[in-house]
Amino acid sequence: MSDFVRIVEVGPRDGLQNEKQAVATADKIALIDRLSATGLRTIEATSFVSPRWVPQLADAAEVYAGIQRRPGIAYPVLVPNEQGYDRARAVGVQEVAVFTAASEAFNRTNTNAGIDESLARFEPILRRAAADGVRVRGYVSTVLGCPYQGEVPLADVVRVARALHQMGCYEISLGDTIGVGTPRKARAMLQAVAAEIPMSALAVHFHDTYGQAIANIATCLEEGVRVVDSAVSGAGGCPYAKGASGNVASEDVVYLLQGLGLECGVDLPSLAETGRWLAGLLGRATASRVGQALAAT
Amino acid sequence: MSDFVRIVEVGPRDGLQNEKQAVATADKIALIDRLSATGLRTIEATSFVSPRWVPQLADAAEVYAGIQRRPGIAYPVLVPNEQGYDRARAVGVQEVAVFTAASEAFNRTNTNAGIDESLARFEPILRRAAADGVRVRGYVSTVLGCPYQGEVPLADVVRVARALHQMGCYEISLGDTIGVGTPRKARAMLQAVAAEIPMSALAVHFHDTYGQAIANIATCLEEGVRVVDSAVSGAGGCPYAKGASGNVASEDVVYLLQGLGLECGVDLPSLAETGRWLAGLLGRATASRVGQALAAT
Numbered sequence: 001m002s003d004f005v006r007i008v009e010v011g012p013r014d015g016l017q018n019e020k021q022a023v024a025t026a027d028k029i030a031l032i033d034r035l036s037a038t039g040l041r042t043i044e045a046t047s048f049v050s051p052r053w054v055p056q057l058a059d060a061a062e063v064y065a066g067i068q069r070r071p072g073i074a075y076p077v078l079v080p081n082e083q084g085y086d087r088a089r090a091v092g093v094q095e096v097a098v099f100t101a102a103s104e105a106f107n108r109t110n111t112n113a114g115i116d117e118s119l120a121r122f123e124p125i126l127r128r129a130a131a132d133g134v135r136v137r138g139y140v141s142t143v144l145g146c147p148y149q150g151e152v153p154l155a156d157v158v159r160v161a162r163a164l165h166q167m168g169c170y171e172i173s174l175g176d177t178i179g180v181g182t183p184r185k186a187r188a189m190l191q192a193v194a195a196e197i198p199m200s201a202l203a204v205h206f207h208d209t210y211g212q213a214i215a216n217i218a219t220c221l222e223e224g225v226r227v228v229d230s231a232v233s234g235a236g237g238c239p240y241a242k243g244a245s246g247n248v249a250s251e252d253v254v255y256l257l258q259g260l261g262l263e264c265g266v267d268l269p270s271l272a273e274t275g276r277w278l279a280g281l282l283g284r285a286t287a288s289r290v291g292q293a294l295a296a297t
Numbered sequence: 298m299s300d301f302v303r304i305v306e307v308g309p310r311d312g313l314q315n316e317k318q319a320v321a322t323a324d325k326i327a328l329i330d331r332l333s334a335t336g337l338r339t340i341e342a343t344s345f346v347s348p349r350w351v352p353q354l355a356d357a358a359e360v361y362a363g364i365q366r367r368p369g370i371a372y373p374v375l376v377p378n379e380q381g382y383d384r385a386r387a388v389g390v391q392e393v394a395v396f397t398a399a400s401e402a403f404n405r406t407n408t409n410a411g412i413d414e415s416l417a418r419f420e421p422i423l424r425r426a427a428a429d430g431v432r433v434r435g436y437v438s439t440v441l442g443c444p445y446q447g448e449v450p451l452a453d454v455v456r457v458a459r460a461l462h463q464m465g466c467y468e469i470s471l472g473d474t475i476g477v478g479t480p481r482k483a484r485a486m487l488q489a490v491a492a493e494i495p496m497s498a499l500a501v502h503f504h505d506t507y508g509q510a511i512a513n514i515a516t517c518l519e520e521g522v523r524v525v526d527s528a529v530s531g532a533g534g535c536p537y538a539k540g541a542s543g544n545v546a547s548e549d550v551v552y553l554l555q556g557l558g559l560e561c562g563v564d565l566p567s568l569a570e571t572g573r574w575l576a577g578l579l580g581r582a583t584a585s586r587v588g589q590a591l592a593a594t
Contacts, residue, residue: 182556
């Protein structure tokens with residue numbers, strides 16, 4: 001098993017799209033450029049969804065065009081459909097991500113489409129991406145529970161993950177979108193998916209709603225996963241809003257990895273400083289415990 | 298391995314002694330009585346240390362005398378020396394706890410005594426407790442790191458734990474006082490101690506300074522530990538003060554246990570409500586993610 005863990009920093013996208021406080025385009029660009037300087041290898045920059053759905057990221061094209069693209073760092077963006085793919089490609093995007101839920105109820109509520117409909121919508125994107133030399137990452141959400149249907153059968157998680165992988169996604173990110181999972185369930189879910197898809201093509205994505213994200217990640221690392229999604233400053237949703245749930249903080253993940261003797265190439269003090277700077281923009285304290293602790297020392 | 302995990306609720310003692318905001322005696326009594334109603338089996342009520350050291354708990358005798366002592370629930374109190382033991386016994390205490398660090402530097406800085414001096418000071422307490430039919434719990438602090446000496450050799454942790462056990466402590470609580478540990482170190486530490494003392498006589502005690510407490514607890518549960526210390530609302534130290542570090546929140550521990558299929562007999566909604574009530578008294582939001590999440594639903 002490799003000792004290197006790649007962190008996929010999702011703060012600028014998954015984080016900011018769920019924050020109530022608007023962030024100026026110039027600050028989003030500054031955020032990504034600061035993150036680029038910490039040693040992170042993958043930074044999800046923005047989402048080319050309709051501004052009607054996610055007004056927070058209406059400036060996707062300006063953000064992507066404005067960031068400094070450093071060699072060796074991937075800057076994927078989310079695309080919900082071909083129109084989003086077109087907009088992303090128009091500004092030179094080289095990697096995209098598509099997303100669907102493992103829960104039928106969640107997918108219908110949030111995208112107005114069934115899972116199979118979502119998958120069908122991705123097929124032309126995957127085809128065009130292959131022709132364009134664009135890499136595609138696949139997100140599966142609600143893998144450990146759904147706010148509408150409750151339990152999500154493991155078989156559904158496996159089916160959706162396999163479909164995305166067979167369609168050509170080079171990596172499948174398995175997301176506990178509402179942060180309800182605990183280590184035993186997380187392990188069983190990862191094992192079930194890894195029985196069908198190579199572990200090297202899997203990533204885990206936890207939200208910290210119930211404070212279990214780091215424990216879940218530690219367990220999945222034990223199982224062999226080597227790609228972890230996280231958001232600087234634990235961005236993504238105010239802890240007091242109904243159903244809200246921030247992403248696990250990248251700072252806390254890096255601290256965990258260092259303690260486990262795993263490499264990720266990220267400079268922790270610099271990442272924590274960026275997290276506190278972002279928290280300031282969002283008008284709150286950083287949700288990263290490491291970010292708080294390092295500020296106090 | 299048993300499926301029952303006993304939570305030792307340390308909020309009224311370890312929590313409140315590290316909070317800046319003073320809590321009225323009547324509120325401390327109400328806190329313990331509320332906790333007694335949640336199903337907790339052990340609630341550390343207060344500390345009979347000198348009020349000059351810990352002014353927050355100067356009302357130890359009043360608190361202990363005021364609480365409703367329910368059958369089947371233990372209400373241990375901390376005693377630093379024979380004088381504390383006398384004061385505790387004068388109000389009818391049936392279980393006490395003694396504490397020393399595994400780090401010589403920490404023990405000298407915080408108690409003005411070397412470890413061996415502390416251990417020698419406990420001997421008459423243990424002798425008298427045995428004669429009085431009083432149970433004694435032993436705390437070993439700084440088991441995964443020390444703010445003064447940095448690394449703490451495992452051999453020192455084992456030596457101090459063994460000394461307390463041999464002296465007659467029925468249970469040894471292993472504390473990551475400054476919350477710096479990660480799962481690999483936590484596992485190695487627990488294994489080293491468990492090689493000398495039966496696992497059934499060990500407890501773990503984590504602070505959440507770097508967000509790793511739940512992951513460390515999950516790992517120690519895997520190793521077989523079945524007693525976990527925690528504090529409702531994550532009480533104990535403001536996250537912005539230098540070196541401060543709250544205890545892991547009891548609510549988050551209960552959520553973890555439920556997810557792992559382990560019993561603890563605690564009513565989570567009622568515990569979370571008590572945690573939010575305490576946070577209100579302390580003039581802040583609860584530090585428990587579960588407490589926040591349940592409030593939002």
